Amino acid sequence: MAWLRRNVVVILGLLVLGYILLPNIVVMVFSFNKPTGRYNYEWNHFSLDAWLDPCGSPGMCEALGLSIWVAVVASLVSTVIGTMAAFALGRYRFRGRASTNLLVFLPMATPEVVMGSSLLTLFVAMGMQSGQTTILIAHILFTLSFVVTTVKARVASLDPALEQAAADLYATPSQAFWKVTFPLVAPGIGAGALLAFALSFDDYIVTNFNAGATTVTFPMYVWGAAQRGTPVQINVIGTVMFLGAVGIVGIAQAIGARKRKAD
Amino acid sequence: MAFAVPSRGARRTAKARRGFATPLILLAPALLWLIVFFIVPTISLASQSLQTGDIDNGYVLTWHFQNYADALSRYWSQFARSFGYAAIATIGTLILGYPLAWFIAHRSGRFKTMLLVLVVAPFFTNFLIRTLAWLIILTDSGPVTAFFRATGLTNLLQAVGLTDNNSLLFSHFAVISGLIYNFLPFMVLPLYSSIERLDLRLVDAAGDLYANGWNKFWKVIWPLSLPGVVSGTLLTFIPASGDYINSKLLGNTQTVMIGQVIDSQFLRVLNYPLAAALSFILMISIIVLVGAYVRAAGTEELV
Incomplete structure (x- = not known):
């Protein structure tokens, strides 16, 4: 009980962080989907199609x-x-x-x-x-x-x-x-x-x-897709951007840490 | 902390640069841009809102104030809904953002930078794609809806009128959750920078003086974090009240926000004067609301 009291802010913080990250995880998972219809909203089965053909969606x-x-x-x-x-x-x-x-x-x-x-x-x-x-x-x-x-x-x-x-x-x-x-x-x-x-x-x-x-910019393309049918490729782009950003910052952090150590 | 004191003194004694030519040259391009593409369009919007005519035959400025009466009488409910949603979403982001900001600032140790990166990282995935992901998360056949049904939370949401059938999507609830999700980082970052600077010894001192948990928070922590609260609420409320992505993608015909009306009047109905009047009312309302709020909060320093 005392442990819970002490760590309640940590638990709440992690839950909120999960809320912030959940949609990105869903986007990532559904980039490996092979949807049955025009919309990529329901899980069908695993496929690498969109990753192998990222520009396959016209425009x-x-x-x-x-x-x-x-x-x-x-x-x-x-x-x-x-x-x-x-x-x-x-x-x-x-x-x-x-x-x-x-x-x-x-x-x-x-x-x-x-x-x-x-x-x-x-x-x-x-x-x-x-x-x-x-x-x-x-x-x-x-x-x-x-x-x-x-x-x-x-x-x-x-x-x-x-x-x-x-x-x-x-x-x-x-x-x-x-x-x-x-x-x-x-x-x-x-x-x-x-x-x-x-x-x-x-x-x-x-x-x-x-x-x-x-x-047509990319956000406008996504908006149009939401009305007509969402290609899996937009999830691929979303995933690459997310992982790319986290990766670049991670590398920058690592280099900074090594530099500090060297100094 | 001790090292900050002499440098601050040095800053105060250093001569502030005066003169007019250098700053004017440095400012000229930005000022020009802001005047030509912000001030002039605002005037153009105000003028458009008082014009009559149609898109084919052109518009004439006739000081037609009736446009404002029309805008308000036809769309007051969308205005009210937008500000209501924005207010609830702002309070929601504050309640969710506070523990997260505190956790990152004081309890995350060497993971601090990584956690801050994770708060910002979702921005790199287009927000429309992320909002569409909520369609998957809140779908009727999904685990979230199943959980809400099993715990009776769907009944609760229905009782308070946030949903109108036994599901979660396409409701007030879905739109407000979407707004909270989309603007949460705008709340967490300013809260974090205020909370991080907060000296924890003050909280201990309050404890030594027999303050209980609630008093420690309400009398010490909350007032010291107020600058972050004020800028976080502004950064959330202002864009949320003009947003219509969430209400369009996650809502139904009962959740239409004012931005959606402005968009369709400008780009589909092509009733420019009415659309301009709506836009202008939104801008003025926000300035009045924000002005009153900032005065009440007692912070003038925003920028």
Whole structure:
């Protein structure tokens, strides 16, 4: 009884973690299914068909390619301009700083359906054709605030004494920035870029408003599949992404641990 | 902790940089993007909501406030349902997220990073695929439904009106569970960062002063974790109230949320002024609700 009292938070925590991970496990298991109908919702029997032919579902790999391309471009642009803004907001005091912070915060506080629809009214009013350009504009917009917020936190936590020390040691301002400040902020920039990539890659609602009829991203493809019949291949992609992410972080952790040990 | 003190002092004595040219140049691209693609579209949305006309002949701004009256009178129940679902889902994520955040912060030892990764990792599988997995988990013939039936929980859910027959799928219950599932990590991460910074010696001190378990939590732990609670609830409530993926995939015609109405009015019915009015009402309601909440919680520092 005392043991139970002491460990109740551990047991509850593990149960909640199980709730978070359960759908991923189901997705993984059903990637080995051979469904009888068009929908992959009921277990029939084990098969490697989808794994051996990941692009076998027409249009899916094109959609996946488009999503990766959009996510790369959008996260690059928003990381560069977001990092610049984060330095301005994190290191300088100027008039209008508070309102700029608010302007950066607002898109994060706007539901996707409002952001998507307001962009749509703008594009319609401007007579702009929906397609890759409008998707990119929208994705840069909603990832930008997350990059600024992530990087700004890192910039604000920097000790200015370090840059002063570099100056005392006769570093030019640009040397001090690139040799001292930038490497210290880099993890924040990396986190921001990763977040931007993930948000862009996963977005359905905003994209759906601004993609037009013929430009299909991966989330839009999955949405369409949910209405027409779900190919097993989407489970394969879902599983690869999940295991890939866990694997990359695991390897990074292992390398970090070994480095620490070596130091 | 001791090392943090001198560096904080150093930060305070260091001259804050002043001037206008450098920050303006650094800010220019981001500001431009936010103004052109966020402020201008919001104005464009507001203007669209007051226009009359149709998609073929174009729209004219006629200050037609009737659009708002129509939007509210026809869809007030979807608005109410969206905020109701979002509120229940937010409380649900808080109740589930708190023990998990505490466990990761103070009881996980060397598995801490791994557990944090596992909380975030589901994001890398597209959320639509994961939401579809709930169709499999909650299906009538599955073990979860069997368990709920055996323990009489289905009767309980029916009694409180969350389901309307002896199954779990396509009900209020399924939609709310889907929302809780989808937004749980947004609650756990801010809670974790607040709870992790919490000095456990304070809890011990409360115990030394004869506080019981409840008082330790309510008088010491809860107030100290409040910043995490506030940002977690905002990060959950705002997107949940605009979401319609869960209600579309896991619900029925009785679970339609406002986002679903906005989507279909914009993209299928093509009634842009009504859709814009709906969108604008959603945005204003959220700003008012969040403003009142933040004021009540007494935290101004959000970003």
